[in-house]
Amino acid sequence: MKTNFFKVKTREQVWGEFQRFSLLDTEEVPLAQGLNRILAEPIVSNEDLPPFIRSTVDGYAVRAQDTFGASESLPSLLEIVGEVGMGEVPALELSNGKAARIPTGGMLPAGADSAVMVEYTEELDQKSVAISRSVAPLENVIRPGDDFRAGQVALQAGRRLRAQEIGLLAGLGQEKITVRRQPKAAIISTGDEIVPVEQDPRPGELRDINSHSLAAMVRECGGVPLLLGLAPDQFSELRTKCQQALDGADICLISGGSSVGSRDLTLDVLTSLNHSEVLVHGVAISPGKPTILVKTGEKGFWGLPGHVASAMVVFQVLVRPFMSYLSGTALSLGEGRPIQARLSRNVASKQGREDFVRVRLRQEDSGLTADPIFGESALISTLVNADGLICIHRHAEGLYAGETVEVIRI
Template sequence: MTFSQQQFLNVIDRDEAEQRFQAAIQLDHVGEETVDLQTCLGRVLARDIISPVDVPSFDRSNYDGYAVKAADTFGARDEDPRKLRLLAEVITTAVVPVSEITTGSAAAIATGGMLPRGADAIVMIEHADLDADRIVARKAVTAGFGITFAGTDISAGETVLRRGELLTSRETGVLAAVGTHTVPVLLRPRVAIISTGDEIIDPTEAMKPGLVYDSNARILADAVRELGGEPVSLGIVHDNEIQLEEVVRRALDSCHVVLLSGGTSKGAGDLSYKVIRQLKDPGIVAHGVSLKPGKPICLAATQGKPVVILPGFPTSAIFTFHEFVAPVISRLAGRAQQRPATAAARMAVRVNSEIGRTEYLLVGLVQRDTETAEGVELSAYPMGKGSGSVTTFSRADGFITIGQHDEIVPAGANVNVCLLGRETRVADLVVIGSHCVGLDILLGQLQDAGFHTKFLAVGSTAGLEAARRGECDLAGIHLLDAKSGTYNRPFITEDLTFVAGYRRQQGVVFRPGDTRFSGKSAVQAIQDAAGDENCVMINRNRGSGTRILIDQALAGSEPAGYAVQARNHNAVAAAISQNRADWGVAIQSVAEHQQLGFLPLADEQYDFVSPVARSGRSAVVAFQQLLNDPGLREQLTAMGLRQDLAGQTS
């Protein structure tokens, strides 16, 4: 028997192959479905989850004790206690209190009990005695002591999870906490896996000379699962062209992606390419790529569906899968493609490479005895064993890329190692500071672009301080300088980069129809409310830009409810909607979303600052570019957020 080997049609470089392939396929999500909370673990959210409730949903007591007005206890001590009239009602859990705490009164309350109207603190039971129909408070308390306020954890209307997030046990706990029992998730793309070749047998069969177990199918199926896909194993097809055509046709009819393992080199016994070359629209787009390992890969598509013949050797199959197929499955599954984790290292030995092919060299990492300013120094050792090794990939820590024009990597050379495993992932972008619904939109789009983001709502002042300490990549601020009457820029120091954001309207928020506010200016409404002890406000947390604005408007007065602080605009709106407060200050878009009344108070600027040392990071640059995106500008404008110099730095 003679063996004829046909050469590759046209070996092209990796980037051209990827460009051709992705231009020929459909990369939109394959659809969505609704699943039960009990079965959503490991799925990808199809839509943002907005909490319909506050968590906790009411102001509750943290202790067994007495609900009081804090001011009634001021000065209390063992030698000079304060006596308060005890109301008849005993407030237990799961009961809505009917009593109202007025000056000089108190009500018994259990841990977890709902706070009655008028109360703003809890006297612990061990700090009070009973005296007939009175309590004797032996210790003073401050407003807010012993209380967990509604929305302290989560506020109604708050975006608690964003589309595209992978649901782990942490996220499912959040879903349960806000009462979401059916979850919108993206469909898993179905990926057909076909093994080819007379020499391939299933791992359940007895080994015979000249045969090999089908390890590729197992590796590929689990890799598909890790990427959020649903593997569909169509078994082993031996060298029978008619049978292979039928299996491929069935795969195209029932799956979103078709993978064949083996049969790419166009030898006499390889039939995969003969079957795939019959595909049209457009058919084969690349057959042969200048890679090592992975040269014989075949990339094709038909009517937008990807069809790929991976090399038969395990390491070649895995590398080419991760290079060309994994990004496609991630996109179809709705998972943002993760940028590979990397580690700096030094090559331990000299490595020779082949000119003309980009080489991916698997390496193992070991710690060196020396340390650098960045931490422990690493050495990289090549793993070797070639493209046919099953164990090389599983044992390697990562790989380095050797360019097609590089022939030698000398010992001691600095190399960048792409890590194969990532048990934990730090955020690509950390934002600390003031909360804004516009920032929610920005972070959501960055998440879609593949950046893992984290946001901590601590207020403008704390955010600015965090940026100065280098603890974040960006801080969102809206700080008014009393002397100049301008926002944010007066607070910028030489160690910070200023990033222009957008303007938004702050104002007095109240329930529609409340005649104490309707028809008035914001300034007049605040003055009138401050003088009405029955008109209860909801304040903002100290250090926030909104709190600074409130204190300036109040000019030193502290109306009813002043000591009760909400942590964001949504929490303010929720307190007013639920009749726990009568008024507060928040941005217009939140008031409109909650269908509340709004009196304009100030047109403020919401901007960002970045530590100079971090301002060049890719995630920060992407954030600035996003601020200039026309589509995003339209979204922000529709929410009442206006941009002038968005994204510009100084």
Template sequence: MPEFFNVLPPDEARELLFQHLTAVLPSKTVPTPEANGRVLATAVTAPHALPQFRRSTMDGYAVRAANTFGASESLPAFLQVVGEVPMGQPAKVTLGTGQAAIVHTGGMIPETADAVVQIEQTQTVSGVQLSVSGNYAYPFEIEVLKSVAVGQNVLQVGEDVPLGAEILPQGHILRPQDLGGLLALGIVSIDVVRRPRVGILATGDEVIAPKETAAPGQIRDINSYTVAGLVEQAGGVPILGGIIPDEFATLETAAANLLAETDMLVMSAGSSVSVRDMTVQVIDRLGSPGVLLHGVATRPGKPTIVGVVEGKPVLGLPGNPVSAMVQFDMFGVPAIYHLQGVKKMPRRGLVWAQLSQNIASETGREDYVPARLADGPEGLLATPVFGKSNLIYTLVNADGLIKVPLNKGGLLAGDWVEVRLF
């Protein structure tokens, strides 16, 4: 093949990829408790208000706020307790002027009450008497030691969610708290986007399965499994297609078959510019539009191939494990979210740390340097883990990646840098 590099900065390269990915995968209905991490296929609206009734936020006494105005420890308000609202039952007590009712946290308050006095801000005038059955003997008197305002310590109807409000938008990635919010509204099943199936091929005559004993000149397949882990974290389903030798017809057949049964294809190795590189020709022969670019202005992973075949993303990753993992995180993970119709990419775990030593770089490319984090005298301290891109333990021994911006010629010891956590 003729040697070529059509290098773009990462942001431009991702935008080019997304321009060719228009389809969103079909939806399916799943039980809400099983939907953690899934992407909503349609927006969800509240079928009723939440709360559905006025609820107390404290253990105490439901009152008419006006009956407590001016109350203090030196001049308390005297109220007559005429009943109790049992938990899980309607509030049947009716309050008149100067009256109160016992309520519990989360319980309903009577229609004739408009506030709740915290129990710690009251005291009984005399010992509370119990009836033969063990219940309070009503009425009894309390002193209110602090006034309350209308609505104080009370959740109003619809204060959490009004009836008909959009509670979660289409394309939202469901989190544990979202599941709780849906179930609180009685939404026990939900429409989510089908998980993208991502086919993964390893290539190279020297690559063997991890369970095999490596002979001189052979290496175990790492990339299939690091990429598969990233696929799962992004909500996809990895489909391992095995190890393909450096033979054009075999690679083309394997790639075509795997792409036909998946939503995305990833091939590792074979992306370096050399006479043995077949990945570009294979992608172009799989369908239109084929290769979009060969080369990204980053280190590691400059020779990454980005393509699309009939609306499906196809990536050719460098064989070096660090390069492959960084580049898949940069292009493969966003593509998986895009296929699910995610409107807002999840925030990466980012921390600021003080750099312990200089990092050299070149303007015109983004560098990603593995780093260890430790507590320093002024905050977190980031120590670069330098190593070549074929050394997987530079990542194993790191907590995240320091990003050197596109047009910055290196970073200096003492600089505060942003670290993308793994």
């Protein structure tokens, strides 16, 4: 197996390997449990939304032509013929010179084509109102289908559901939705020097940072973490935990042991599992070069660097997109659009790899500035103090101060 070490692939080539895996199964869940889930099927509106023409203001439903030329000095005088109730189909109809009181959200009566805000009206008595500002046809109203037309695709498959999508689905009467199953990610930290967080480390030992950091990142991108605990640098114990992961998870994240040292056992353990195939061992990124991806059946096993900053950067640029792929969403380096900022100082890089540099953002009069944060990949403080990452392309030798960069939020 040693001859396969560090056949380095680019990030794009690693992403291409994702197609070797099947998407996660689907399940039906109540709408109330849909937040942050991934739609597995497109949602087609079966009705106009809204289904009727309604006022967006408190005031009076009118025929726009009856208000043309109205002003404070010469208002239009209209006869009040009734009032629209909320949740009711108006029984009245407006003809020339008529108006009806209407609340925000009320259905316009037949004959009306607009609404006048109450601020531009004055009731002279119970039967007449003065309009001091003209309105155009369809002003201050929402027409049927202004949000979505019947038969229109409202949401595409692969969409992550935010609060606004949940509201739309409620408006369309979707009590249940079909979504991708949440990926289960088993997490194993390796190393004789790693001890549980509740234990006081002796000299030469460290508390287990990686398991909890990675579990939080799994939750952030909609997965379910399964903490399988610590594995010492012993082949049999690590293999036992990998077998547990194979039985109960879709993904396994193993931190530590992914490099080429005598105590780096991850690759040997993974290749000993039945039906395993090494897809990646070595990625042209920094930090994170000694990353492993092994396909075992339909399960993806990732060997991540043991240094916490490296492991978290690899999760951001490789594992998060892998989980997105399994869920049927588009691949990207982060959630949402990158933020543009101006780089505060020169940053050197080596050609042939992508450098992911941690940065802190600060607001200046001219806009956002990105300050690089330098430090060893074993230091979690470099990520605690960071707002995001910038990527230096593998064909570049660095970036200059003053350049506009795209910041991936973390």
